[in-house]
Amino acid sequence: MTLTYLAITLLSTLGLGLFLVVTVRQAYLDERRDMLKAHAVAVRSEIAASPEATHSTEELACLVQRLSHSLGTHIIITTSTGQAIVDTAHGNLHNAQTDKPCAPVQTRCQDCHGTMPQPPPLSVTEPLSDDAESFMLTVSPPHSGAGLRRVMERIRSATIVALLVTLLVVSLISVRVASGIASPILGMNRMARRMAEGDLEQRVQVGTRDEVGELAASFNEMAERIRRSVNALAEEKNKLRTVLEQMADGIIVTNAAGRILVFNPACEEVFGVAAATVLDQQVYGATFMPDLQRAIQRALQGESVVEEMRLRYPQPMVLGVYASPFRDGEGHTQGAIVLIQDRTELRRIAELQRDFIANASHELRTPAAAIHATVETLLDGAKDDPAARDHFIAALARESERLTALTTNLLDLSRIEAAAGSPQATRLDLPAVLADVLELARPALESRKLALETAVPADLQVSADRVQLTQILTNLVDNAVKYTPDGGTIRVEGRLEDGCVVVAVSDTGIGIAPADQERIFERFYRVDKARSRALGGTGLGLAIAREAAEAHGGSLTVASEPGKGSTFTLKLPAA
Structure with missing residues (x-):
């Protein structure tokens, strides 16, 4: 930009110099011509007032010489054909046949053989009188050619010096001004490139209060607003990403062509694929669910779809699908949003x-x-x-x-x-609670001749609701008594393990098949329904025991082998 300013300044200065040279030269020539015209009028008047000069060439020459000397001009008198009869540049008659300066000659020179001189560059030529055959009077400065050249040279030299000085001063000023203008503009240019690369912290240094300074300040303000807007958008995007990532429900967003734009972690877990591998694919290619693909196509056509679908791979699931279109400000469908809920547990x-x-x-x-x-x-x-x-x-x-x-x-x-999650837990002496339970079961134990073994530390304490703990232990001991053949053994052990009280009730009964070991905790589930009813069972005892254990933050599990007996293990927080 500085070079541009210098080029403009140079061209402007050269143009100005050329204009000044031409103008000054023309003004000088016009002024000199006006002066020569005045001298020509004076010479004509003097010659007209001298009768001798009008009839004698010698007198004319003498008069012209005096006038040339007094006026400081070069005077030439020529015939109408252009032949010089008087030329003061030579100090005598031009081409005269005598050596006398003022030899008498006829007014009408019939046999003059003078040469035809070239008019000076600066001269005024007028007729000496109003007669058609009058002589011509030419007045010019002395040595007009060389003098004019010297004057023009001086004017040109002075103009060039002035122009060079002006050019130097203007160039320095232009460089300073251009630098003052270009520096903020270059800074804004660099700043714009940095902003395009993502660096929104760049700012232009504002050093002036002129238009460029105001532009730089406006640019800085614009950059700050852009930074705030981008940060706000990034924050909203992060919030949206966090919401999508933390949602328990799956979210799929497609474009108008049905290709996946968003596939959140919940969808990754449901369908067993990574989002990076399915982006920009059709939904069927990611989920292998034609029903889901059809639902999205209907949503892209403007429908809202609510359906329940079954997923077979990678694991059987029941999915609730809600698909609807999303539109732009003009109401045109831009894609579809799909909410996927795992309804398997429900x-x-x-x-x-x-x-x-x-x-x-x-x-x-x-x-x-x-x-x-x-x-x-x-x-x-x-x-x-x-x-x-x-x-x-x-x-x-x-x-x-x-x-x-x-x-x-x-x-x-x-x-x-x-009351799940909020039992009235207190500090209980486990041996005392267990003794009450076993005392109630003693008649059945004795009538069935069942051996009872216990191994519970005397100081073992547990944090539990007394009523619910009694109910759990009663159900476990009652089950062991019911399903252990006469003469069998029931063993109750207690111990402290990893901050928990562990109670194990073992029997030498009929045992439970592996397929039934988890289902026996379901309500009303019986391995042998006829035997259970005959023994007076309701099918709810183990379900109640597990619910109560889990309400305390504990657990109830079973390990069993058909024909060898079962062991039910209860874990509760220690006191």
Whole structure:
């Protein structure tokens, strides 16, 4: 930019110099011509006022010589044909036939043979009189050619010197001004490049308050606003990324062509693929779910889709799919957004609830039906037979007890679930609680001739709700008694392990098949339904025990081998 300013300054100065030279030269020539015209008028007047000069060439020459000397001019008088008869540059008659300066000659020179001189560069030529055949008078400065050249040289030299000085001064000023203008502009240029590369912290140094300084200040303000806007956008983008990454539900966003733009971590977990491998692909290529692909196509056509789909790979799942289009400000569809929810657990819970209701209804209906049938039998006349009456009354008592136990267990289970995570835990002496439980089971142990072994440290303490802990241990010991053949052994051990109290109840009973070992904790699940009912089980004892253990932050597991017995292990926080 500085070179541009210098070039403009140089060209402007050269143009100005040329203009000044021409103008000054022309003004000088015009002024000299005006002066020569005045001298020519004076010479004509003097010659016209001298009769001798009009009739004698010698007198004319003498008069012209005097006038030339007094006026300081060069005077030439020529004939109408251009031949000089008087030329003061030679100091005498031009081409005269005598050596006398003022020899008499005829006014009309018939035989003059003077040469035709070249008019000086600066001269004025006028007729000596109004006569058509009058002589011509030419007036010019003395030595006009060389003098004019010297004057023009001096003017040219002075002009060149002035122009050089002016050029130097203007160049220095131009460089300073150009630098003052170019430096902020170059800074803004560098700043713009840095901003294009992502560096939004660059600023231009503002050193002036002129237009360039205002431009630099405006540029800095614009850069600051851009930085704030970019930071705000980056912050919003990070928030959105965090939301997408932390969402438990899957999110898929596609463009108008159905190609994937967003595939969050929840989707990666559901479909077993990495987002980097499926971006810009069709949804079917990433999920292998034609139903999902069709739902997205419908969304791209403007529909809102709500469906439940089943995923088979990489793991069987039930998915809730919500697909809808997203549009720009003009209402044009730009793509589709898909929300994917894992409903597998919800479906499992729903199935468990249905099974629970069906099982509970069945379990309640069985004793109720037995009671109803017994009552009808008694009413039909069995009450009159003492032996039959006693039998049916015992059956009524047995079924009513079973119904009472079933409803009690249902209420216990409901109460544990309602208070899940907040049991009234206190510091309990485990040997004391266990002693109460075993004391209640002692009649059954003795009648079945079952051996009981215990190995519980006397100082072992646990943090638990006393009622629920008693219920858990009662269910475990009761199960061991029911499913252990006569003469078998039941062992109860207690120990402290990794900050937890571990209670293991083992038996030498029939054992549990591996396929049933986890399901026995489901409500109303029985490995052998007929045997369980015959033993008086409700199918809720182990479900209640596990729910209560987990409510305390503990666990209840089983290890068993068919024909060799089972071991139920309870873990609860130590006191």
